[in-house]
Amino acid sequence: MEADDFSIKRFLKYISEGKLKGLKCAGCGNIIAPPRLKCSVCGSSEFKWVDLSGKAHLLTYTIIHVPPKRFTGETPYVVGIVQLEEGPRLEARITGFDVNQHVQILKTGMDLIFEPSPAGILSFKPLI
Numbered sequence: 001m002e003a004d005d006f007s008i009k010r011f012l013k014y015i016s017e018g019k020l021k022g023l024k025c026a027g028c029g030n031i032i033a034p035p036r037l038k039c040s041v042c043g044s045s046e047f048k049w050v051d052l053s054g055k056a057h058l059l060t061y062t063i064i065h066v067p068p069k070r071f072t073g074e075t076p077y078v079v080g081i082v083q084l085e086e087g088p089r090l091e092a093r094i095t096g097f098d099v100n101q102h103v104q105i106l107k108t109g110m111d112l113i114f115e116p117s118p119a120g121i122l123s124f125k126p127l128i
């Protein structure tokens, strides 16, 4: 893939390689994740990939019991909205604990850290 490939596919490929990256807007410095065609702040479409810290906090979450077909067999699992330290909000899997036994550890606002996923599924785990 090209270095100037700013696609979701490239974003997910980085995740499958254990790297959390976002786009930095050349126009205003805004950090964008997942990739978009244009910066939501200034409208520029000139970007570069930057490493993100992997630090985030949990805004909200839900437990999935009836999944999309491709995730059949993985239930129950938790999907949350996380806010990265750098600002962007993303939907992600919340992993690193037994959902059946310990889902009560989840608290909105809690600190999370990026969890590498060879399957390329954006995932974070509680920092506890």
Ligand SMILES: [Zn+2]
Residues within 6 Å of the ligand: 025, 026, 027, 028, 029, 030, 039, 040, 041, 042, 043, 044
């Ligand atoms: Zn911008």
